[in-house]
Amino acid sequence: MRIDTGRAAFIAVDPQNDFCPGGALAVPQGDEVMPILNDLARAFDVCVLTQDWHPAGHVSFASSHEGARPYDAASVDGRDATLWPDHCVQGSHGAAFHEALDQRPYRLVVRKGFRSGLDSYSAFFENDGRTPTGLDGYLRGLSLGTVVVAGLALDYCVYYSALDAARLGYTVFVVRDASRAVGAPAGSVDRALDDLRAHGVAIIDSSEVPR
Ligand code: VGL
Numbered sequence: 001m002r003i004d005t006g007r008a009a010f011i012a013v014d015p016q017n018d019f020c021p022g023g024a025l026a027v028p029q030g031d032e033v034m035p036i037l038n039d040l041a042r043a044f045d046v047c048v049l050t051q052d053w054h055p056a057g058h059v060s061f062a063s064s065h066e067g068a069r070p071y072d073a074a075s076v077d078g079r080d081a082t083l084w085p086d087h088c089v090q091g092s093h094g095a096a097f098h099e100a101l102d103q104r105p106y107r108l109v110v111r112k113g114f115r116s117g118l119d120s121y122s123a124f125f126e127n128d129g130r131t132p133t134g135l136d137g138y139l140r141g142l143s144l145g146t147v148v149v150a151g152l153a154l155d156y157c158v159y160y161s162a163l164d165a166a167r168l169g170y171t172v173f174v175v176r177d178a179s180r181a182v183g184a185p186a187g188s189v190d191r192a193l194d195d196l197r198a199h200g201v202a203i204i205d206s207s208e209v210p211r
């Protein structure tokens with residue numbers, strides 16, 4: 001399917017320092033997506049950034065749970081959750097966008113995960129599955145029915161953003177080569193991609209986006 005870039009929103013997910021090598025929750029080769037995101041964003045009329053934006057002591061941090069270690073699975077408020085190193089703390093260098101990201105094409109920044117007791121992977125809903133970020137309303141207001149999603153991390157925030165978009169009825173593309181994955185627990189990437197395909201999401205290469 002050919003993407004009509006005039007009627008689609010490009011959503012670049014969390015291209016932040018903490019998700020790049022040297023960062024607190026480093027995604028292998030996370031920095032390599034920046035030039036690809038820059039190239040893609042120029043092709044779209046509407047571009048949106050998401051920014052993971054946690055208060056200190058956030059519930060998703062292992063340091064907030066006695067005896068827990070980063071990457072442990074945990075139950076938080078009755079939901080399965082993964083605990084992370086402290087990352088993307090509001091106002092920190094780690095929370096800032098990577099310096100190689102060209103921010104000029106983006107007209108909206110959606111911050112998420114800013115409530116102490118609730119994590120948010122998706123650009124559309126927080127992890128309770130029902131608290132909206134407002135992005136759906138924004139895209140509807142612009143009459144856009146297609147989203148193209150890429151960024152960090154493929155198996156978490158990109159995955160949940162694309163999944164929610166599909167559930168909301170958008171036509172969804174995930175750009176594989178413009179994304180990098182945490183890769184934990186083992187098999188997380190294949191599970192995410194299989195589940196996205198099962199929900200009708202197209203996994204594409206950046207060369208398939210018309211310029
Ligand atoms: C993310 C884990 C925790 C992501 C954010 O951007 O994929 N992953 N917070």
Ligand code: ZN
Nearest residue numbers: 052060088113
């Ligand atoms: Zn986070």
